[in-house]
Each structure stands twice: as structure tokens, then as C-alpha cells.
Amino acid sequence: MTLINVEMKDKIALLTLNRPEALNALNSELLRELYDRLKALEKEDDLRCLVVTGSGEKAFAAGADIGEMADMNPDEAEEFAAFGHEVFSYLSTFPCPVIAAIHGYALGGGFELALACDIRIAADTARFAFPETGLGITPGFGGTQRLARLTNAAYAMELIFTGRRIKGEEALEQGAVNRLVPASELMSEAMKMAESIAANAPIGVRMAKEAVQRGLDLDLDTGMEVEAELFAECFDSSDQKDAMQAFLKKEKFTDFQNK
Ligand code: DAK
Numbered sequence: 001m002t003l004i005n006v007e008m009k010d011k012i013a014l015l016t017l018n019r020p021e022a023l024n025a026l027n028s029e030l031l032r033e034l035y036d037r038l039k040a041l042e043k044e045d046d047l048r049c050l051v052v053t054g055s056g057e058k059a060f061a062a063g064a065d066i067g068e069m070a071d072m073n074p075d076e077a078e079e080f081a082a083f084g085h086e087v088f089s090y091l092s093t094f095p096c097p098v099i100a101a102i103h104g105y106a107l108g109g110g111f112e113l114a115l116a117c118d119i120r121i122a123a124d125t126a127r128f129a130f131p132e133t134g135l136g137i138t139p140g141f142g143g144t145q146r147l148a149r150l151t152n153a154a155y156a157m158e159l160i161f162t163g164r165r166i167k168g169e170e171a172l173e174q175g176a177v178n179r180l181v182p183a184s185e186l187m188s189e190a191m192k193m194a195e196s197i198a199a200n201a202p203i204g205v206r207m208a209k210e211a212v213q214r215g216l217d218l219d220l221d222t223g224m225e226v227e228a229e230l231f232a233e234c235f236d237s238s239d240q241k242d243a244m245q246a247f248l249k250k251e252k253f254t255d256f257q258n259k
Pocket of ligand 1: 021022023025026062063064065066067080081082084085105107108109110131132135137138139140141
């Protein structure tokens with residue numbers, strides 16, 4: 001059985017965590033498969049956007065697999081942590097946008113998986129929390145860092161220290177998700193957003209993602225320099241030339257070649 005289903009829909013890859021009997025809990029096998037699938041997808045020249053979701057009605061992902069972690073010794077925990085970090089940072093720097101489509105539970109590592117994506121769309125059934133401190137650990141897949149950057153440090157600390165479970169409305173209000181939609185519209189909204197990204201020039205989208213991400217760790221002036229450098233790289237592409245020429249001829253250009 002495969003733990004990650006991948007469906008290509010035109011230029012969009014839909015990745016579905018496929019472990020519904022364990023609420024898509026993230027074990028090493030699933031993380032390994034996610035990593036391998038991403039590596040294979042990176043080679044697809046036509047790929048423009050990824051959408052990540054969970055299978056079943058109940059969960060996006062209910063966290064790292066507690067059964068697997070429970071008896072780990074420190075060496076095993078370190079290995080699990082190192083590989084998990086590699087997978088999550090690969091996902092977050094993947095060379096096209098990644099949208100999380102979240103329904104049901106997004107807890108602990110599941111919340112962190114959503115936070116590692118570029119954009120989050122939540123269904124009204126979504127429930128977010130960091131239960132880790134109640135299990136004697138800290139969030140370890142980037143939650144302490146990403147939630148604090150996305151919302152603010154005090155809010156991230158409140159959620160992490162208390163383990164309080166929040167609904168989509170609060171996540172939206174705090175900026176932890178981009179959009180909140182009825183569950184029945186979750187996938188169509190996520191695909192619609194992916195399609196509008198896929199309609200743009202891959203080089204522009206890719207460089208913009210890199211500029212935003214690198215800039216988050218920089219002061220404004222250095223961030224502007226990074227932006228200028230990535231802006232300049234776009235001028236090496238035929239997509240930029242073709243799209244601008246088409247504009248000058250008052251034509252609409254949609255035939256981006258990723259070149
Ligand atoms: N791990 C393993 N199995 C899980 C699971 C999880 N996180 N969450 C649910 N399951 C399994 C349940 O054990 C159950 O399996 P069976 O008993 O049927 O075999 C099945 O999924 C259905 O769950 P329930 O029967 O419990 O369903 P309910 O509707 O009653 O409750 C629930 C749903 C989501 C409220 C409940 O399952 C629950 O509380 N789950 C645990 C949620 C949780 O605490 N998540 C955080 C895990 S800790 C690190 C990296 C990562 C992390 C830490 C460090 N480093 C790199 C250092 C991350 C840690 C975590 O995510």
C-alpha cells in the first residue's frame with residue numbers, strides 16, 4: 001500500500017497522505033515516501049503547483065506517529081528528527097508553490113506540515129493544536145519557528161504552552177491560514193488557486209517564492225538586494241521575453257514554457 005497518493009491534474013500534483021486508519025499520523029515510512037515522491041516530482045518539467053491534503057474525513061494529519069516515537073531512545077529520536085527536518089525543509093523550499101488543503105485534525109506534526117507549505121486553505125472542519133507539551137516534548141518539525149513567524153511569538157507560545165485546540169476562524173483571524181471555506185468546497189478552492197498559480201510564468205512564481213522565503217530572515221535592505229538579484233534572473237528566460245512582447249502587441253500570453 002502506498003502512503004502517499006500522487007495524482008497529476010494538468011500541471012498540478014495532488015499529494016494525499018494515505019493513512020486514514022491512523023488519521024494520517026506521520027511515521028518514518030510515510031515521511032520517506034513523501035520525500036521520494038517530492039524528489040520524483042521535482043524532475044517533472046511541467047509541474048507548476050503542489051496541493052497537499054489528507055485522506056479520510058477526519059484528519060489532514062493528527063501529528064507525528066506517537067506509537068513509533070514512544071519507545072525511541074535518544075539516538076533514534078535524533079535520527080527521526082534529522083530526517084523529519086530534511087523532509088519538511090525540502091517541502092518548504094520545493095521549487096514551486098505548495099498549498100495545504102486542510103480538513104479535520106491538523107495536530108502537532110500535522111499542523112507543522114501545513115505550516116511548511118506556502119499557502120494554507122482550511123475547511124470549516126479544521127482543528128489545529130500543538131499537543132506536544134502534554135506528551136513531554138516540544139514541536140520538532142518547525143512549529144516553534146514557523147508559527148511564530150507567521151503569526152507572532154506570543155500567540156505561538158500560547159498555543160504551544162497550552163496545547164489549546166483552535167478552529168479555522170481563529171486560525172484565519174491570526175493569519176495562520178489564508179482562507180477558510182466550507183468543507184465541501186475545500187478541494188475545488190485549493191485546485192482553483194493552484195490553477196491560477198499554474199497559469200503564470202513558472203520562473204516568476206519560483207523566484208518570487210525564493211525572494212519571500214529568503215527575505216524573511218534578512219533585514220529590509222538585504223532583502224531588497226535578494227529581490228533585485230532574483231528579478232534579474234527572470235530576464236534570462238524566454239517566458240519573460242515572450243510575455244512582455246505579447247503585452248506590447250496587445251496579446252494575451254499564456255503559453256509559458258518554463259524556460
Ligand atoms: N500517532 C499515532 N496514531 C494516531 C495518532 C498519532 N499522532 N493520532 C491518531 N492515531 C490513531 C489512533 O491511535 C487510532 O488508532 P487505533 O486505536 O484505531 O488503532 C486512530 O488513529 C483513530 O484515532 P482515535 O480513535 O483516537 O480517534 P478520535 O476521533 O477518538 O480522536 C484525535 C482523534 C486526533 C483527537 C486523537 O486521535 C488524538 O488525540 N491523537 C493524537 C494527537 C496528537 O497528540 N498529536 C501530536 C502528536 S506529537 C519532532 C518532530 C515532530 C514532533 C515532535 C518532535 N522532532 C523532529 C524533534 C511532532 C510531534 C507530534 O506530532
